[in-house]
Amino acid sequence: MTAAIRTSQLTVAYASKPVLWDVNLEIPDRTITGILGPNGAGKTTLFKAILGVVKPLEGHVTVSAKHAARRDSIAYVPQRATIDWDFPTTVFDLVLMGTYGRLKWFQRPGSAERDLTAEALERVGMQQYGGRQINELSGGQQQRVFLARAFVQQASVYLMDEPFAGIDVSTERAIFDILTEQREVGKTIVMVHHDLSTVPTYFDHVVLLNRQLVASGPTASTFTSENVQSAFGDAVRMLGGQSS
Amino acid sequence: MIWLFEDHTIRTVMLGSALVGGISGGLGCFAYLNRQSLVGDVIAHSSLLGIVVAFLAGGTFGLPDGLSLWLLMIGAAVAGLLAALLTQFVTHRTRLPKDAALGVMLAIFFGSGLTLLRWLQRRSPPLPGVAGLDDYLFGMAAATTSRDVLITAALGLPMVILAVFAWNRLKIVTLDAGFASGLGVRVAVWEVVIQIVLVVSIVIGLQIVGVILMIALLITPAAAARQWTKHMGPMTVLAAAIGGSCAVLGAVISSLGVHLPTGPVIVLLLAAVFLASVLFAPRRGLLTFGSDA
Numbered sequence: 001m002t003a004a005i006r007t008s009q010l011t012v013a014y015a016s017k018p019v020l021w022d023v024n025l026e027i028p029d030r031t032i033t034g035i036l037g038p039n040g041a042g043k044t045t046l047f048k049a050i051l052g053v054v055k056p057l058e059g060h061v062t063v064s065a066k067h068a069a070r071r072d073s074i075a076y077v078p079q080r081a082t083i084d085w086d087f088p089t090t091v092f093d094l095v096l097m098g099t100y101g102r103l104k105w106f107q108r109p110g111s112a113e114r115d116l117t118a119e120a121l122e123r124v125g126m127q128q129y130g131g132r133q134i135n136e137l138s139g140g141q142q143q144r145v146f147l148a149r150a151f152v153q154q155a156s157v158y159l160m161d162e163p164f165a166g167i168d169v170s171t172e173r174a175i176f177d178i179l180t181e182q183r184e185v186g187k188t189i190v191m192v193h194h195d196l197s198t199v200p201t202y203f204d205h206v207v208l209l210n211r212q213l214v215a216s217g218p219t220a221s222t223f224t225s226e227n228v229q230s231a232f233g234d235a236v237r238m239l240g241g242q243s244s
Numbered sequence: 245m246i247w248l249f250e251d252h253t254i255r256t257v258m259l260g261s262a263l264v265g266g267i268s269g270g271l272g273c274f275a276y277l278n279r280q281s282l283v284g285d286v287i288a289h290s291s292l293l294g295i296v297v298a299f300l301a302g303g304t305f306g307l308p309d310g311l312s313l314w315l316l317m318i319g320a321a322v323a324g325l326l327a328a329l330l331t332q333f334v335t336h337r338t339r340l341p342k343d344a345a346l347g348v349m350l351a352i353f354f355g356s357g358l359t360l361l362r363w364l365q366r367r368s369p370p371l372p373g374v375a376g377l378d379d380y381l382f383g384m385a386a387a388t389t390s391r392d393v394l395i396t397a398a399l400g401l402p403m404v405i406l407a408v409f410a411w412n413r414l415k416i417v418t419l420d421a422g423f424a425s426g427l428g429v430r431v432a433v434w435e436v437v438i439q440i441v442l443v444v445s446i447v448i449g450l451q452i453v454g455v456i457l458m459i460a461l462l463i464t465p466a467a468a469a470r471q472w473t474k475h476m477g478p479m480t481v482l483a484a485a486i487g488g489s490c491a492v493l494g495a496v497i498s499s500l501g502v503h504l505p506t507g508p509v510i511v512l513l514l515a516a517v518f519l520a521s522v523l524f525a526p527r528r529g530l531l532t533f534g535s536d537a
Contacts, residue, residue, distance in 0.1 A: 076420075
């Protein structure tokens with residue numbers, strides 16, 4: 001299996017405090033991969049290192065040629081809590097932002113971009129919410145809008161940070177079904193996930209992380225109670241640490 | 245009222261204030277939405293040190309008046325930027341929380357600026373023009389000359405043009421830097437651009453509003469405008485209109501009256517607009533009903 005993303009000896013530190021330590025891992029192409037680990041394990045930091053938002057102290061991240069062909073190939077879906085939902089913009093405009101990577105810095109989106117946006121909103125069942133201010137959405141609706149933005153971006157890798165946190169089960173299933181379809185058409189989906197009970201159903205591949213890599217591999221052979229124990233057992237001692 | 249527009253001095257004052265209020269008020273939206281209000285305040289206060297040092301340098305080397313004004317602006321920008329960068333450095337390298345780092349930087353830069361200013365003013369024989377330095381504390385619109393207006397325009401208008409063209413980049417980096425990075429946008433570069441826009445928006449207003457209250461002209465129009473609209477474009481235009489009109493009105497009042505410092509007068513006008521917006525804006529106003537938008 002080819003890797004969509006590979007990290008070698010990835011070490012990231014904030015204020016000289018290591019958050020990720022010597023992480024070597026591969027995220028296989030065309031899978032739904034779950035990133036699991038306690039709070040402060042460096043999961044969000046891993047995403048930021050892949051995106052290039054934080055500079056590693058050592059090591060590097062490689063995105064496979066297939067995905068690196070376009071510079072806007074990675075769609076990032078942030079944790080909902082980290083977004084300023086009071087930002088003055090509408091649902092339609094937020095989704096339209098997915099097209100910005102294709103435009104030059106001084107260009108404005110035109111009718112082709114607007115059509116794509118309308119289409120994407122329809123795909124996630126949010127077409128009637130286009131004119132709403134983004135803070136008028138429920139958690140599940142916010143997540144659908146992010147997904148629509150990833151569609152519009154025509155990204156081939158989705159990095160999703162806890163997309164299912166605080167949303168209802170039916171929305172979670174609906175989003176998961178869409179993600180499964182996306183995998184079938186060749187996308188790679190990487191997701192930080194907290195609900196361990198759904199791990200075997202959702203993920204082809206898992207990465208267990210606790211600042212260092214605990215285990216990484218196919219779910220059946222990697223998502224074992226020993227590995228979970230060694231990833232999360234440490235959490236008790238780590239609770240005083242800062243979250244990533 | 246017609247005579248107001250016929251008087252050359254008043255016309256210059258009004259034009260200068262309109263430019264400063266419009267540009268700083270409009271571009272202040274980026275500071276507001278980037279959560280950089282406090283950073284802006286530190287930049288404004290810290291610039292006093294740069295002004296005084298630049299004045300001293302200009303006086304020592306006997307620069308002509310025209311040049312020395314540019315020098316003051318550059319000094320202000322350098323000191324403000326330095327304070328902002330040092331804050332960032334301290335926050336990244338130490339365990340000091342950001343607000344503490346900001347407080348420390350403000351104290352150091354503004355404190356040494358004030359000390360140096362007082363020392364300069366007590367020196368004898370006094371350097372020519374040293375009395376005018378006091379105006380940079382609370383602002384003095386009445387002293388605006390056509391040359392000041394020209395400098396304001398030369399510095400401010402390129403920022404406005406930049407913001408208009410790079411609108412989408414600035415907007416997306418402000419809202420969601422991680423996502424912008426995935427789009428291939430060079431976030432670090434655009435963050436520097438936003439920082440430069442912020443510093444220029446502050447520096448051009450120092451003569452009219454003063455270092456102490458400049459932050460009000462940067463943030464209050466944005467905060468008031470946000471209450472009335474849910475789009476960033478109209479918010480910026482409205483903030484520019486609020487900033488511009490309050491600055492003009494404040495400058496005229498202070499120039500015609502008993503020579504009140506301009507900064508406080510403008511701030512009081514802005515406060516009134518802000519209060520009205522927070523109370524009465526449709527949907528968001530405290531005294532209006534409806535869903536929160």
